[in-house]
Amino acid sequence: MTTKPIGIAVLGLGNVGSEVVRILTENAEDLAARVGAPLEIRGIAVRRVDGKRGVDTSLLTDDPASLVDRDDVDIVVEVLGGIDVPRKLILAALEKGKSVVTANKALLAEYTGELNEAAEKSRADLYFEAAVAGAIPVVRPLMQSLAGDRVNKVAGIVNGTTNFILSAMDETGADYAETLAEAGRLGYAEADPTADVEGYDAASKAAILASIAFHTRVTASDVYREGISKITSADLETARSLDCTIKLLAICERITTPKGKERISARVYPALVPHDHPLATVNGAFNAVVVEAEAAGRLMFYGQGAGGSPTASAVLGDLVMAARNKFYGGRGPLESKYAKLKIAPMGDILTRYYVSMQVADKTGVLATVAAEFSKRDISISTVRQEESSENGARLVVVTHLAADSALSETVSALDELDVVTSVASVLRLEGT
Structure with missing residues (x-):
């Protein structure tokens, strides 16, 4: 074993950064044996230097740019969060040819092209397993294990906060606001939960998964x-x-247009999922991703999708890979973008x-509602009318497969009908 250590800079000392530093320190001997050289922390960038961090204060700095620039730093671990500052530091x-390990899904979903081009130009490694689903290994299997296969679909639950909320609502019957408040008290939801509950976090992860699976650059704005929240x-x-439950799903898949053109669909939304589907059983703050490939068939990855320790586990996995490459002179996989497939609307x-709609409780309502679906050649699978405490009745319609545009037009038309008081909920069904 060489006595020359590999220098590590850690940017950020929150829940994930603290766990990364702890594991690096406590497992130093094992990690050195796995890499072939010792891993030595050169510095830890924090917003404010104080003595309450539980680490050697001599390692702390509030000048991350200078830390990144140091000649004795070989690998930079970025767990700061945000976009602008981490982007500059990673670039x-x-x-400078330093390898980077990041858990920053928002940054990757927005600037994956710029970051990968910088890595390719300087022949540096860029690893980001922790950016998608915490401890669940899904990025590396897509990039390496399935590199010789054709992936047709990647779908899953990739946000623990929303899965906790929906699972709790299903189990207890509580409403959304009450369950969101409980998620906040338990530490599953941020003080501002918008990124989670409105799907932004999941959309960033969907962009990363689609980019890897389909060899095409996909950004969050494409999702x-x-x-x-509704x-x-x-x-x-x-x-x-x-016989269904509701899950917030991230779905990335290849589709073929009526004209035979291959396209990508990347989408995030709450959907009804049948109880016999594997994703229906994923509850609480857990995540799961199902990959469908032509030769491998269906694969499912399940586990802790967030939290300091699970995410740090993924960061350390990437760090070991990057360090091995530094020691042996190898390189990690490069970005694969050859397919350049277009995004389907x-x-x-x-x-x-x-x-689900609130309707007038009188004769002919069902026929009027059904006519709007028929006008757009949408076949109805199920109709349920339920008593309502309000003035009228609650009518639930479930359709067969149809173009989303036709379904959207139908919902807009229903909202204009005199017999429809309001369209309360519109959800899609997946996995049926």
């Missing part, structure tokens, strides 16, 4: 997005009656719909 590291306890009750996607 500076890559341009169709809806959140869970889901009601009544929706979950009706879902149970249909959401309107072209074939989906099934669940539409």
Whole structure:
């Protein structure tokens, strides 16, 4: 074993950064044996230097740029969060040929092209397993294990906060606001939960997964997005009656247009999922990703999708790979973007719909509602009328597959009908 250590700079000392430093320190001997050289922390960048960090204060600095620039730093671990500052720091590291390990999904989903080009130009490594689903290994299997296969679909639950909320609503019957508050008290939801509950976090992860799976650059702006804030306890009750539950899904898949053109769909939204589907059983703050490939078939990855320790585990896995490459002179996999597939508009996607509406309780309402679906050649699978405490009745319609654009037009038309008081909920069905 060489006595020359590999220098590590850690940017950020929050939940993840603290765990990364702890594991690096406590498992130093094992990690050195796995890499072939000792891993030595050169410095830890924090916003404010104080003595309450539980680490050697001589390692702390509030000048991350200078730390990244040091000649004795070989690998930069970025767990700061945010976009602008980490982007500059990562680019500076890559341009100097330093390898980078990051858990920053928002940054990758926005600037994956720029970061990968910088890494390729300087022949540096860029690893980001922790950016998608915490401890769950899904990035590396897509990039390496399935590199010789054709992936057709990647779908899953990639946000623990929303999964906790929906699972709790389903189990307890509580409403969204009450369950969100409980998620906050338990530490599952941030003080500002918008990124989670409105689907932004999941959309960033979907962009990363689609880019890798389909060898095409996909950014967060390419991902169709809806959140869970409009889901009601009544929706979950009706879902149970249909032998389903509701999950916020990230779905990335290849589709073929009517003209035979291959396209990519990347989308995030709450959907009804049948109880016999593998994703229906994923509850609490856990994540799961299902990959469908032509030769490998269906693969499912399941586990802790967030939290300091699980995410740090993924960061350390990447760090060991990057350090081995430094020691042996190898390189990690480069970005694969040869396919350059176009993104299909959401309107072209074939989906099934669940539409819940408040209607007048009188003769002819069902025929009037059904006519709007028929006008757009949408076949109805199930109709349920439920008593309502309000003036009227609750009507639930479940459709067969149809173009999302036609379904969207139908929902807009229903909202204009005199016999429809309001369209309360519109959800899609997946996995049926």
